[in-house]
Amino acid sequence: DIVMTQSPDSLAVSLGERATIDCKSSQSVLYSSNNLNYLAWYQHKSGQPPKLLVYWASTRQSGVPDRFSGSGSGTNFTLTISSLQAEDVALYYCQQYYNTPSLTFGGGTKVEIK
Amino acid sequence: QVQLVESGGGVVQPGGSLRLSCAASGFAFSSFGMHWVRQAPGKGLEWVAVSSYDGTKTFYADSVKGRLTVSRDSSKNTLFLQMNSLRPEDTAVYYCAKDLSSGDYLGAMDIWGRGTKVTVSS
Numbered sequence: 001d002i003v004m005t006q007s008p009d010s011l012a013v014s015l016g017e018r019a020t021i022d023c024k025s026s027q028s029v030l031y032s033s034n035n036l037n038y039l040a041w042y043q044h045k046s047g048q049p050p051k052l053l054v055y056w057a058s059t060r061q062s063g064v065p066d067r068f069s070g071s072g073s074g075t076n077f078t079l080t081i082s083s084l085q086a087e088d089v090a091l092y093y094c095q096q097y098y099n100t101p102s103l104t105f106g107g108g109t110k111v112e113i114k
Numbered sequence: 115q116v117q118l119v120e121s122g123g124g125v126v127q128p129g130g131s132l133r134l135s136c137a138a139s140g141f142a143f144s145s146f147g148m149h150w151v152r153q154a155p156g157k158g159l160e161w162v163a164v165s166s167y168d169g170t171k172t173f174y175a176d177s178v179k180g181r182l183t184v185s186r187d188s189s190k191n192t193l194f195l196q197m198n199s200l201r202p203e204d205t206a207v208y209y210c211a212k213d214l215s216s217g218d219y220l221g222a223m224d225i226w227g228r229g230t231k232v233t234v235s236s
Contacts, residue, residue: 048228091158102175108159
């Protein structure tokens, strides 16, 4: 299985400031034939279902605010919240879908307000 | 609107069985792969199983292989998870999720239900 490692485990950011979450995969999730990274990001708020934010590493899902952006390629990826809002307090997970059907998630990063 | 609603969770003794259901609405259920994902208490998300759009292909995490079975009834727009030989480590909230891409499945999940809680305890 591909192991997904997120850092940090948690971070506290002031309202309006930038939050950055890193995700590393134990092997590349870049498919050379189409040059796509098989990497998604999800937001999970307490008591709610997870929400898809980004897929193909950098494609924002419809309806997701543009303060959320994904970047990276190969084995190193980043989710950035450019200006943290109160409603962004949540757990964030990366997930690889390169090695289907064995899908794996990162351990999660908790984002709080400082 | 697009919606997934899970049901069937509860408390069961080790070695027991449960059948979870996931009712889908607002999209062409028979065109999309469907997943089960779980979250144990205090833990992160763990992918459990997937069914291709037509149910002919199913795959499982090693941790549940041979004990959990995913199936679907397209006439009822419903996904199922038959859970046998349950263990305490199966205790979790179980979510069903729709695959992002039509066809067999891609592996990214764009619509999730609110989950149903399964507790395995004596």
